[in-house]
Amino acid sequence: MAIVERLIDLILWPPLFYYIIFPGLIFVMIFEMFLIWSERKIAGRVQMRYGPLEIAPRLAGAPQLMADLIRYALQEVIIPRTVDKLPFVIAPIAAFVIALMPLLVTPFSPTFLPVTTEGSILIAAALTTIPPLLLILAGWASNNKFSLVGSARESFLIATYEIIILLVIASMSFLYGTLDFLKAVEAQQALLWGIILNPIAAITYFVAVMMGTSRFPFEIAEAESEIVMGAFTEYSGIMFGLAMGISYARMFVYNIIFVLLFLGGWSPLGGIVTGNYILDSIILPGASVAIKAVIISLLMVFTRAVYGRYRIDHALKGGWGFWFIMALVSIGLSAAVVYLMEVF
Amino acid sequence: MSQQSQILTRRIDKDILEVFIGPQHPGSGHMRIILRVDGDIIVEAEPDIGFVHRTMEKLAEGREWVKNQPLFERMAILDAANCTLGYIMAIEKLLGIEPPPRAKYIRTILAELNRIASHLYGMGIFAILLGHSTMYMWFFGDREVFVELAERLTGQRLTHSFFWPGGVRRDLPSGFKDELEKGIKYFEKRLKEYEVMFLKNPVIRSRLEGVGYISRQKAAELGIVGPNIRASGIRHDVRIEEPYAAYPELDFEVPIYKEGDALARTLQRVDELRESLKILKQAVNRIPEGPILHEKYLKMFTKVLKDVLETEKRVKLAPALFNLRPPKGEAYARVEAGRGEYFYYVVSDGQNKPYRVRVVSPSFRNSIVFKYVLPGHRVADLPAIYGSIDYFPPEADR
Numbered sequence: 001m002a003i004v005e006r007l008i009d010l011i012l013w014p015p016l017f018y019y020i021i022f023p024g025l026i027f028v029m030i031f032e033m034f035l036i037w038s039e040r041k042i043a044g045r046v047q048m049r050y051g052p053l054e055i056a057p058r059l060a061g062a063p064q065l066m067a068d069l070i071r072y073a074l075q076e077v078i079i080p081r082t083v084d085k086l087p088f089v090i091a092p093i094a095a096f097v098i099a100l101m102p103l104l105v106t107p108f109s110p111t112f113l114p115v116t117t118e119g120s121i122l123i124a125a126a127l128t129t130i131p132p133l134l135l136i137l138a139g140w141a142s143n144n145k146f147s148l149v150g151s152a153r154e155s156f157l158i159a160t161y162e163i164i165i166l167l168v169i170a171s172m173s174f175l176y177g178t179l180d181f182l183k184a185v186e187a188q189q190a191l192l193w194g195i196i197l198n199p200i201a202a203i204t205y206f207v208a209v210m211m212g213t214s215r216f217p218f219e220i221a222e223a224e225s226e227i228v229m230g231a232f233t234e235y236s237g238i239m240f241g242l243a244m245g246i247s248y249a250r251m252f253v254y255n256i257i258f259v260l261l262f263l264g265g266w267s268p269l270g271g272i273v274t275g276n277y278i279l280d281s282i283i284l285p286g287a288s289v290a291i292k293a294v295i296i297s298l299l300m301v302f303t304r305a306v307y308g309r310y311r312i313d314h315a316l317k318g319g320w321g322f323w324f325i326m327a328l329v330s331i332g333l334s335a336a337v338v339y340l341m342e343v344f
Numbered sequence: 345m346s347q348q349s350q351i352l353t354r355r356i357d358k359d360i361l362e363v364f365i366g367p368q369h370p371g372s373g374h375m376r377i378i379l380r381v382d383g384d385i386i387v388e389a390e391p392d393i394g395f396v397h398r399t400m401e402k403l404a405e406g407r408e409w410v411k412n413q414p415l416f417e418r419m420a421i422l423d424a425a426n427c428t429l430g431y432i433m434a435i436e437k438l439l440g441i442e443p444p445p446r447a448k449y450i451r452t453i454l455a456e457l458n459r460i461a462s463h464l465y466g467m468g469i470f471a472i473l474l475g476h477s478t479m480y481m482w483f484f485g486d487r488e489v490f491v492e493l494a495e496r497l498t499g500q501r502l503t504h505s506f507f508w509p510g511g512v513r514r515d516l517p518s519g520f521k522d523e524l525e526k527g528i529k530y531f532e533k534r535l536k537e538y539e540v541m542f543l544k545n546p547v548i549r550s551r552l553e554g555v556g557y558i559s560r561q562k563a564a565e566l567g568i569v570g571p572n573i574r575a576s577g578i579r580h581d582v583r584i585e586e587p588y589a590a591y592p593e594l595d596f597e598v599p600i601y602k603e604g605d606a607l608a609r610t611l612q613r614v615d616e617l618r619e620s621l622k623i624l625k626q627a628v629n630r631i632p633e634g635p636i637l638h639e640k641y642l643k644m645f646t647k648v649l650k651d652v653l654e655t656e657k658r659v660k661l662a663p664a665l666f667n668l669r670p671p672k673g674e675a676y677a678r679v680e681a682g683r684g685e686y687f688y689y690v691v692s693d694g695q696n697k698p699y700r701v702r703v704v705s706p707s708f709r710n711s712i713v714f715k716y717v718l719p720g721h722r723v724a725d726l727p728a729i730y731g732s733i734d735y736f737p738p739e740a741d742r
Contacts, residue, residue, distance in 0.1 A: 047481035225371030225473040309475030311724040
């Protein structure tokens with residue numbers, strides 16, 4: 001019996017639980033599997049076909065991604081002779097890990113968060129900017145023309161969407177008067193959800209995240225018919241699997257931030273009190289945040305069924321010419337809201 | 345000496361990157377386009393064709409006349425009826441015979457079914473090159489309607505081998521007219537949905553408008569054919585210029601566009617789909633009664649062959665057709681296929697095999713577009729131009 005108790009203790013040991021189970025690796029993996037499966041199912045529905053089906057038809061092909069992952073894991077990892085080995089190997093792994101790191105500071109309930117800090121919004125925003133740099137590194141290290149072109153496109157896009165995302169996050173923390181997610185959510189519970197207070201910021205953030213995570217119509221850095229697989233052309237096996245997962249992991253993290261800043265965080269389920277600590281502080285608010293993030297993510301992946309792919313100059317023109325200005329406008333709107341709150 | 349320095353290299357200008365699109369690139373067909381890019385702008389493009397060259401013209405000299413039909417179908421397997429019809433018509437000219445009217449109408453129906461299927465195939469590839477996976481699936485899914493109608497008529501989805509010199513192999517099956525009309529009705533409804541999803545989609549339009557512009561004069565100079573030249577404002581269509589099969593008796597228009605860009609070529613194909621539907625409707629309603637094979641061969645039929653023709657309404661492969669020996673001479677035939685004009689030139693020396701068969705296929709004539717239209721565009725415009733001219737490498741290489 002002692003061993004079982006020890007095991008339960010070990011699983012619930014905060015560092016392990018936070019980083020491995022929730023909201024760490026396992027939760028993100030399950031989320032990614034669900035998201036990719038539903039993306040393919042929804043696209044299949046629109047496109048007059050089934051989507052994944054053959055693996056477990058009774059579950060509508062849900063374990064498809066598991067099968068894919070097993071295949072990737074068992075496949076030979078080919079490292080071409082001409083690549084710069086160290087950065088080539090490090091880049092996708094580091095990008096995946098760092099893509100998940102903002103979860104360290106994003107709270108899933110008022111009491112459940114791995115790292116307590118006053119500047120959690122700042123840290124999360126800073127950490128989300130690192131993985132794209134590693135994508136550029138991957139393309140640079142690959143020593144392949146298509147990878148290089150993919151990296152160049154990615155670097156053009158980074159300059160566009162990162163500034164927009166950071167400006168929008170700045171406008172929201174300006175609105176709430178804090179750099180802490182906890183206080184931002186509390187402010188929304190006291191007043192209104194951020195998406196109603198500053199809808200321009202919400203829409204701008206949504207589009208910029210689509211641009212940043214290679215969703216259609218901004219799937220430019222990996223455009224298959226033009227540059228094969230962008231920066232990841234030379235990757236194979238589990239490294240390719242990781243590379244495929246990076247954009248989904250980043251989208252998930254961005255959408256957690258979206259939920260915390262714009263959609264009221266853990267309300268309404270977070271307010272329920274049942275008396276059970278785990279249910280009250282982890283499951284109900286966590287589920288509330290996760291479900292909202294999933295819905296936003298599904299909206300983002302659904303655009304695959306409707307749009308084609310923009311040319312990079314169109315995307316940059318749209319980014320700098322329209323959405324950048326919208327991000328500035330959202331700061332102005334935040335200032336107006338703050339002023340109005342002062343007055344009334 | 346290290347291994348890398350042994351590779352042959354060729355000097356190119358400073359700051360120019362040479363990119364090989366194909367033959368294993370996901371965005372190319374069985375061909376290669378060698379691009380020299382300055383930043384994101386293409387400064388030079390060389391279409392490098394010949395990766396699927398199968399020496400068809402030479403192979404044709406070693407086979408009996410009718411046996412070449414399955415061979416030539418392999419040029420454009422999705423447009424099989426149109427690309428072999430020219431060959432059969434050339435043989436008929438050598439033999440000095442004309443197919444009976446009913447056979448002509450059946451030929452027209454199959455040719456138009458193939459044209460629709462071919463256009464839908466090309467546009468499906470086009471859509472996926474632009475990253476629009478839904479339209480890719482829709483075009484290919486709706487193509488199935490016409491492929492299955494062709495299967496109902498000929499017994500084969502793609503490689504029909506349906507034409508004999510002097511006629512066709514099967515009569516219209518019972519109930520074909522209703523099925524065809526059902527298919528046309530369904531497709532007319534779908535055309536409206538394409539407009540919303542693809543033709544008026546802002547992202548797609550921004551990719552196509554003004555891209556890959558070919559002026560009227562340039563189109564004539566390059567000698568491109570098919571929907572591509574019509575989208576540049578030249579009304580070049582063999583169905584009008586040198587009518588064959590039942591086309592002179594049918595009422596249809598050849599749409600043209602003046603813009604000459606990728607969008608015009610896309611809209612051109614959609615308009616041609618509409619015209620094809622119109623032709624199909626008329627042909628299936630006006631089709632006359634009568635034999636489906638020239639009476640010269642019907643006379644030579646044995647009793648068994650006649651029985652099969654009467655009961656099953658199909659022509660068995662008769663020795664009379666198999667051992668054709670056209671008289672000495674030469675003949676040509678032109679046909680408007682999905683991608684443009686097919687030209688066949690055949691020479692007979694009186695044997696049961698052709699002395700020479702020359703084929704000029706539309707994709708071969710369109711391939712020159714890459715060299716003269718790509719420079720000045722961005723790399724991302726390559727799929728838009730490649731897809732919009734509907735280039736099909738196996739057809740070009742023969």
